[in-house]
Amino acid sequence: MSPVLLLLLCLLPSAVGRFPSLDHISPRAGDKAQGRAVAGLLKRLLGNRSTEFVVSVNRSLSNDSLDVCELRSTKNNKIVAAGSTGVAVASGIYNYLKYFCNCHVSWSGNQLEVPSPLPKLSGVLRISTPHRFRYYQNVCTVSYSSVWWDWPRWEREIDWMALNGINLPLAFTGQEVLWQEVYRSLGLNQSEIEEFFTGPAFLAWNRMANIYKFGGPLPQSWHVNQLHLQFKILERMRAFGMIPVLPAFSGNIPRGILRLYPEANVTKLGPWAQFNCSYSCSLILDPRDPLFLHIGSLYLSQVVKMFGTDHIYNTDTFNEMTPPSSDPDYLSAISRSVFASMTAVDPKAIWLMQGWLFFSNPTFWQPPQIRSLLRGVPLGRMIVLDLFAETEPIFSRTESFYGQPFIWCMLHNFGGNSGFYGTVESINSGPFKALNFPNSTLVGVGMTPEGIEQNPVIYELMSELAWRKEPVNLAKWASLYAMRRYGSPEEKLTAAWKLLFASVYNCTVEHYRNHNHSPLVRRPSFRLNTGLWYEPADLFESWKLFMEAAPSLMSKETFRYDLVDVTRQVLEVLTTSFYQDIADAFQNKKMAELLTAGGVLIYDLLPELSRLLNSNRNFLLGTWLEQARSKGLDEKEAQLYDMNARNQLTLWGPSGEILDYANKQWGGLMEDYYAQRWGLFVQTLVESLDTGIPYHQDTFNKAVFQVEQGFVYNGRKYPTQPQGDTYEIAYRIFLKYYPQALKTL
Secondary structure: OOHHHHOOOOOOOOOHHHOHHHOOOOOOOOHHHHHHHHHHHHHHHHHHHHHHEEEEEOHHHOOOOOOEEEEEEOOOOOEEEEEOOHHHHHHHHHHHHHHOOOOEEEOOEEEOOOOOOOOOOOOOEEEEOOOOEEEEOOOOHHHHOOOOOOHHHHHHHHHHHHHOOOOEEEOOOOHHHHHHHHHHHHOOOHHHHHHHOOOHHHHHHHHOOOOOOOOOOOOHHHHHHHHHHHHHHHHHHHHOOOOOEEEOOOOEEOOHHHHHOOOOOEEEOOOOOOOOOOOOOOEEEOOOOHHHHHHHHHHHHHHHHHHOOOOEEEOOOOOOOOOOOOOHHHHHHHHHHHHHHHHOOOOOOEEEEEOHHHHHOOOOOOHHHHHHHHHOOOOOOEEEEEOOOOOOOOHHHOHHHHOOOEEEEEOOOOOOOOOOOOEHHHHHHHHHHHHOOOOOOEEEEEEOOOOOOOOHHHHHHHHHHOOOOOOOOHHHHHHHHHHHHHOOOOHHHHHHHHHHHHOOOEOOHHHOOHHHOOHHHOOOOOOOOOOOOOOHHHHHHHHHHHHHHHHHOOOOHHHHHHHHHHHHHHHHHHHHHHHHHHHHHHHOOOHHHHHHHHHHHHHHHHHHHHHHHOOOHHHEHHHHHHHHHOOOOOHHHHHHHHHHHHHHHOOOOOOOOOOOOOOOOOEOHHHHHHHHHHHHHHHHHHHHHHHOOOOOHHHHHHHHHHHHHHHHHOOOOOOOOOOOOHHHHHHHHHHHHHHHHHHOO
């Protein structure tokens, strides 16, 4: 590839200079320490080949806080990489590995066949970014994806962050132990504290004042484990030159506070989602009450004492909740008070806030309300995450958040769902539109998925765009992605990825949430969403190309993952087709057709999909459950974590309050949850036609709830190692279902 195309020079103006209040935000670790961190990453990634890279960090390479990395070749076939931060060096080296060595690193596997000797650079390759910050994570990500992680898994993730240029990651692990100490110091007893915290899989929504108690109580061993984990996470993030974002107080309090402070100005919220007040209707302390400053200062003092500080703190007021008043003066006073609780402890504090509330409740958050909330904080002392900007940008209708700096974010994923999904045209153009927006206050780009470890292609594209000066040619980028992901210029796979990028990965705004709505992972009914934003023919043709390329590429971990994933996506689409056949047959009282369509779905397609998923380590329910159980010190704790892990994927609440929101297409779930529900649905329809008794959804819901609840508590162990030959299973499925797929077109 031509070095000209790789010279990712970003010469666009930055908004950083407009906000001197951000000038003090800089890496805590020294240059040499950051260089050592990058050397350690390369050793973990490349083994002995890592000695062929000479790395150094010199913050004077950048005179405007914008990261830069310069790479050059030496006469003895080494690559010298010097950058303004450890993250800049790691990202620069990864760009070299991608575009000169044809390598790839992802959640679903690496392709690291590095040429020997290393390809030479013909001059200095300078890689820079116009974005002061590259943010990562959503407050939900910690529950949907990383809740059960141990240090080795966190270490791999932080390495991935550095390689992909992340320098502003959320660091929320271990905060509950600090809250426990604050509440104890205030006089709450242990039972009042335990009633407040949810179980581990639901802590994200406990922190946002949506729910309490459900899935708890948190064992003391959990607190100890998470505290030690946070120390390691922060040490490594800072070693790379990252700026970890730490938590602050939003006003969410335990009920026991009212016993101690009966005169406190507290609002009881209404129910959240479909939860009743047994687990929701949280108590919110008015930020104008002096007690707010007291509690907020106590907590942030604990945070700074235990975790140190990089001066950026996240807290979200009114997340998916309606404020008690729309009066602009009230909203301005609220944000002013929240910020005061930060600056009382850290005079240099910057408040980082998710902008989700402006999207989730647009009726309430009109321009006067948004402006008042944002302007309650001095300009430049708040950074707003435009959380869902690839689909619903807020900056463009708020005059760049009325002067506050913001970060353009790609949310992409809800609930950590499986399934191909992306908005590649939007994310390819959106950051550049934000940068060139009149009077733009953009200070960065970010990735804010609710759940990760899916659709790795989208995250590689988005992270790379942070170092580009203009949008990429998507077809060409997809072709190069296919080459480095598999390490070979396979024309069939190049063609397949071009098709995928033009179809399933190019969702339009009006369909942005359809990827959550496949009938495969929804409780059966006659009201399921079957719409697609792409032509299935493109997916089926891509599948055919993958199968044709498979025999020579099954040794590649990345290819095996993608073969499972594309076959899974096809069977997801075919499930919708069979569902429509089942519904049509029942409505027209055609028993034979109902038995045929239902029988194929229940007794062949879903079992085959289950076998396929069980053949790859990335699609195993057993891994998720084993990670959860391993956190327990005894069987009682292990069972609590097991219930948390199962419930979040399925019922999401004691009675299915957010049913199937966090659905995953995993082996184990497929046979014991989804297939069981579909089997009961078909059986119920057959009995209805046979007896003449009308089908009633409410009656079915009560029956299927027993199946769903039974899964949560069945205690069954599932494989944690792959079973079966992926190619044999996929090929058998292809022979049976490719002709069926073509018939649906």
